[in-house]
Amino acid sequence: MKTKAVRMYGMDDLRLEEFELPDIKEDEILVKVISDSICMSTYKLVKQGKKHKRAPQNIDTNPIIIGHEFAGDIVKVGSKWQDQFKPGQKFSLQPALNYKGSLASPGYSYEYFGGACTYCIIPHEVMELGCLLNYDGDSYFEASLGEPMSCIIGGYHANYHTNKQNYHHAMGTKTGGNILILGGCGPMGLGAISYGLIMENKPKRLVITDISDEKIKRAKEVISEETAAAKGIELIYVNTATMKDPVSELMELTEGHGYDDVFVYIPIREVAEMGDRLLAFDGCMNFFAGPTNNEFKAEINLYNAHYTSTHIMGTTGGNTDDLKEALYLSGKKLIEPAVMVTHVGGIDSIAEATINLPNIPGGKKLTYTQFNMPLTAIDDFAQLGKTDPLFEKLSESCKKHRGLWNSEAEKILFEHFGVN
CATH class of the missing domain: 3.90.180.10 (Medium-chain alcohol dehydrogenases, catalytic domain)
Structure with a gap:
């Protein structure tokens, strides 16, 4: 045929x-x-x-x-x-x-x-x-x-956390933690917000960044802060392009704790490096965005990896x-x-x-x-x-x-x- x-x-x-x-x-x-x-x-x-x-x-x-x-x-x-x-x-x-x-x-x-x-x-x-x-x-x-939703879900499931008592990895994002989605007002980011509001490992707070007021406006229309609040989650949209010091201002949103789970949804070096700097103790950063350049690199703080148990990973597909x-x-x-x-x-x-x-x-x-x-x-x-x-x-x-x-x-x- x-x-x-x-x-x-x-x-x-x-x-x-x-x-x-x-x-x-x-x-x-x-x-x-x-x-x-x-x-x-x-x-x-x-x-x-x-x-x-x-x-x-x-x-x-x-x-x-x-x-x-x-x-x-x-x-x-x-x-x-x-x-x-x-x-x-x-x-x-x-x-x-x-x-x-x-x-x-x-x-x-x-x-x-x-x-x-x-x-x-x-x-x-x-x-x-x-x-x-x-x-x-x-x-x-x-x-x-x-x-695409399975890719998003796979990213959430693949994150992990450690402890000082044993060598077991607790799979998934941290329950009751702070989640940061960098570049999160695109289509995949919106899917990630939708899943983040209903998943088993329910976070305390979801912070979503973008540099476009128009994209943030649409994101708020389709997934509002009020919708998240009704599920017991604080949802915050921020435009990092309007911030004088994005790292310190994003850190303030967590009362200085930092982010237990960071997802990088855009393949930009500066964004990945910012995500690394915002990790909490035992924080996990998932480089989710797929770059076209097979030589794509970013500087990661290995001092923090050693002393504060931060860790970096990436997922592709589900x-x-x-x-x-x-x-x-x-x-x-x-x-x-x-x-x-x-x-x-x-x-x-x-x-x-x-x-x-x-x-x-x-x-x-x-x-x-x-x-x-x-x-x-x-x-x-x-x-x-x-x-x-x-x-x-x-x-x-x-x-x-x-x-x-x-x-x-x-x-x-x-x-x-x-x-x-």
Whole structure:
């Protein structure tokens, strides 16, 4: 059968093409992709081309399908998996495979397996690793956003703390502690706030920094200080660009204690160094942001590492348990992945949006692959709705949900474009 997909042939070379998929083997599964959100990691892939560790060296002749944050419906199941999966099931997927030491992942490495397409073939290793998950939620976009949420959740779980009595590491952020998220008003930061308000290791205080008043304003609108206070957590948004001495002023917010857990969400040397300086005794800093420069470095205070037990780590991606947790919490409406989304588009918008991702303002770009639609900011729905009935309906739906994308809006799109 034919599929339409955005394929990468090399550095900055993305093409939307239609081509024939081979018949599935007995250990493969054919799926219909419905939603695929665009990740900054894909932008980094496109900027590196063959130089990326996950990209095959023959992409110029055997291009790969990009996109790894996707969800959809199972269409056909090979005989090996027919006792576990059935046609018509919704699916979500954990793309961090690590199959027998291979770096191959959907969206980076496969000719017939990725999210920016109408149909694709899931290979045997995905099912063998338990990375194809049944999804029972009422929207596809939340399943797509399960992948970035799993990365966020994985970061929280991977932090650790020590003690002087033994050598046991207490995993996770410190209960009742101070958490600092540097550069936290972007899409991933907002997801981190949403999870931080409901997680088991409940913090005393969440401090979120950014240097954009506009981004801070939106963050307050979608996750307010009052919402956090109702959950017993002090949530503070600050613009460090307006501070005379960010380190001392951020330290004052903790009554001089410092931050038990620091997450660096932007790959800027000065920000990482500031996070290190703000660590409390036994504080853990997680360098969460992935730099494109493989020589990226920052100066870390090793005196503090020795005498005050500060420690530095980094996480990338989440595991399957993190994804299961993300899907469960989303399904129970305990977290709100929609806070990440600011733009919605169709399959024809993916290539240009990916190549220009850092230059497009706002947060997460969510795309639906079964139809064409220009990438459109949710904030522009109302204006477009004055002349377009579709955007009028979408605007009304988002207004009912604090300006956020939602399952009702998704269904409006599906009805308009005839997606079954």
